[in-house]
Amino acid sequence: MPRSAIATPSAGHAEPVPLVDLQAQYRRLRPRIDRAVAEVLESGRFILGPQVTELERALSSVAGVRHAVCVGNGTEALRIALAAEGIGPGDAVFVPALTFVATAEAVVQTGAAPVFVDIDGDTFTMDPAQLARRVDAVAAGGSLRPRAVVPVDLFGLPADYPALRRIAEPRGLFVLADAAQSYGARCAGCRVGALAAATATSFYPSKPLGGYGDGGCLFTDDDERAAAWRSIATHGLHDGVAMRAGTNSRLDTLQAAILLVKLDVLDEELAARARVAAWYDEMLPASVRRPARPDGRDSSWALYSVLVPDREAVMRALAAGGIESRVYYATPLHIAAPYAQYGDGEGSLPVSERVSRAILSLPMHPYLERDTVARVCAAVARALA
Numbered sequence: 001m002p003r004s005a006i007a008t009p010s011a012g013h014a015e016p017v018p019l020v021d022l023q024a025q026y027r028r029l030r031p032r033i034d035r036a037v038a039e040v041l042e043s044g045r046f047i048l049g050p051q052v053t054e055l056e057r058a059l060s061s062v063a064g065v066r067h068a069v070c071v072g073n074g075t076e077a078l079r080i081a082l083a084a085e086g087i088g089p090g091d092a093v094f095v096p097a098l099t100f101v102a103t104a105e106a107v108v109q110t111g112a113a114p115v116f117v118d119i120d121g122d123t124f125t126m127d128p129a130q131l132a133r134r135v136d137a138v139a140a141g142g143s144l145r146p147r148a149v150v151p152v153d154l155f156g157l158p159a160d161y162p163a164l165r166r167i168a169e170p171r172g173l174f175v176l177a178d179a180a181q182s183y184g185a186r187c188a189g190c191r192v193g194a195l196a197a198a199t200a201t202s203f204y205p206s207k208p209l210g211g212y213g214d215g216g217c218l219f220t221d222d223d224e225r226a227a228a229w230r231s232i233a234t235h236g237l238h239d240g241v242a243m244r245a246g247t248n249s250r251l252d253t254l255q256a257a258i259l260l261v262k263l264d265v266l267d268e269e270l271a272a273r274a275r276v277a278a279w280y281d282e283m284l285p286a287s288v289r290r291p292a293r294p295d296g297r298d299s300s301w302a303l304y305s306v307l308v309p310d311r312e313a314v315m316r317a318l319a320a321g322g323i324e325s326r327v328y329y330a331t332p333l334h335i336a337a338p339y340a341q342y343g344d345g346e347g348s349l350p351v352s353e354r355v356s357r358a359i360l361s362l363p364m365h366p367y368l369e370r371d372t373v374a375r376v377c378a379a380v381a382r383a384l385a
């Protein structure tokens, strides 16, 4: 996700267009956010204040699940969910190769081995047929135990959960959705949070639901699982007694208060993002491959990412026009230095490799105007003419 959300792009003659504009949202919500922050400051309840509980109730209700457990960030959410299942050394956890590093990082932190799976060339999410192949190969190999799969909702589009679960569940795999980019999105009539046994999301500022700092959340319908997460996130305590070696991973009351304001306008912002995506679909030149819109899956449009024939030329033309663009992700994890030891090297996951060479994310946020999208599309068209 955009690590440069606050940075301004190189200046052109026209108004700069950042990839994500958090200030536009703040201008709109400022009175409510400032009031919410002031209330926390006056209450003095900075850790586990009432806003955290209120946010958890609201988040679980939007997702349509029994439990939401807020934690320190999205990476911790993933790690805590894996640890609660007892996943560790000797275990294999299947992750897509094209994702943010945190997906594999959380697996490595538990002591388990990430096993990389290729993505689907249209949706950029984990390919169910490739998952089946990899799980069966690891099971036959005998050196690692297949334990879990972590599909990623890349750019906000939910992975194909119905198909992935048909492969994972008969094989006894725990399904943990990495929904860091997709809170609010839908698949098969359900919302993110209710698509897998467990779901992790992130409130990093530039995500579709972002705070003003780090934050994350876990979702489940399982009471015991939720209790285990809560215990791990608060030093392994259960009713004040240490039951396990846990950690400290809580969402600040301040972030919860800010997120409550933003959650209130989330659906409206998701609709605005979808409108921006439709403008891009309409105005980009024909040689640009638009994001797929698979049946029954509605993206949260965290990013609008396309495949372009000449990425360097397009990025140069955009930068010259003061328009920020970014490559997510330039290196699939099976060939990224810290994770290559778990992979089979260059050429082993051809779709992830091919997509990583042509993918480009264009400016996307709910406050983009049609004229600005037209300007971005015109710059892309000039570069490819």
Ligand SMILES: *Cc1c(COP(=O)(O)O)cnc(C)c1O
Residues within 6 Å of the ligand: 001, 073, 074, 075, 076, 099, 100, 102, 103, 152, 178, 180, 181, 201, 202, 203, 204, 214, 215, 216
């Ligand atoms: C952002 C992100 C994470 C990590 O979230 P943090 O809150 O930054 O720790 C994990 N997975 C994916 C796919 C992400 O985009």
